[in-house]
Amino acid sequence: MKLPPTILIQEESFHNAWARAVRYVLRDGRKITIGDASEPKPIRDACVLFELTGDAIRQIENRELHPQFPFQHIDPYCEEFTREYLSQYIEKPDQERFSYLYFERLVMYGDLDQIRCLREYLATQMDTGIGSNRDQAITWQAKTDLGSASPPCLQRIWIRYLGDHSVEVHLTWRSRDLYTAWQVNIIAIIDMLNREVIRPNSCRIVKLVDYADSLHIYESDKEAERVKLLPASPQKQKGLWEY
Numbered sequence: 440m441k442l443p444p445t446i447l448i449q450e451e452s453f454h455n456a457w458a459r460a461v462r463y464v465l466r467d468g469r470k471i472t473i474g475d476a477s478e479p480k481p482i483r484d485a486c487v488l489f490e491l492t493g494d495a496i497r498q499i500e501n502r503e504l505h506p507q508f509p510f511q512h513i514d515p516y517c518e519e520f521t522r523e524y525l526s527q528y529i530e531k532p533d534q535e536r537f538s539y540l541y542f543e544r545l546v547m548y549g550d551l552d553q554i555r556c557l558r559e560y561l562a563t564q565m566d567t568g569i570g571s572n573r574d575q576a577i578t579w580q581a582k583t584d585l586g587s588a589s590p591p592c593l594q595r596i597w598i599r600y601l602g603d604h605s606v607e608v609h610l611t612w613r614s615r616d617l618y619t620a621w622q623v624n625i626i627a628i629i630d631m632l633n634r635e636v637i638r639p640n641s642c643r644i645v646k647l648v649d650y651a652d653s654l655h656i657y658e659s660d661k662e663a664e665r666v667k668l669l670p671a672s673p674q675k676q677k678g679l680w681e682y
Contacts, residue, residue, distance in 0.1 A: 444468065453496075456491055457617075464655065485653075538587075596632070
């Protein structure tokens with residue numbers, strides 16, 4: 440039996456982190472079927488850990504997408520992580536709501552606003568000069584999500600102060616669509632964290648760790664096989680090359 444691989448990707452290019460992951464999962468990922476009997480979904484699957492630093496952080500913050508990423512409408516998606524959008528969303532009838540909204544889970548976790556807490560906890564780390572490995576926000580609600588057909592993919596956001604106004608962010612996912620969702624997920628979450636937590640404390644993100652238990656590409660996404668590496672930011676160079 441072929442076991443699902445565990446892959447480490449360390450990159451200073453946001454675009455090539457995605458492109459390399461696509462290549463690796465297509466080549467080494469285990470073929471399995473997820474979903475249920477009424478809607479089986481064949482995928483290639485792997486456990487993947489990304490470490491993004493340097494220019495990759497700038498590309499994320501500038502909302503840059505790989506030219507071959509299939510979903511290019513990043514601005515409307517980022518709006519779903521704003522308080523203005525949430526205030527309108529919660530007034531909608533149930534039939535017009537999504538199965539879950541990440542930002543709703545994060546800021547309306549019972550009566551707790553976890554994002555506001557993260558901002559305050561980061562300020563405490565800076566004031567005391569004592570780092571913490573305790574400051575996190577979660578989306579999982581066991582009573583609602585255990586056995587659900589559509590529980591949230593994002594599980595946890597973890598933030599630590601590194602000194603010199605620098606911060607590292609870790610994102611943990613139970614499941615992730617690599618080909619059509621990975622880049623926009625990260626851009627929207629980092630955009631929200633910068634606005635709500637990082638920049639109000641006059642800090643900057645210098646390292647992002649993104650971990651997925653199940654990072655996958657659907658067998659139906661045939662265009663994924665054409666994804667190429669970029670020699671630089673696509674906003675600087677349009678040429679593509681392959682390894």
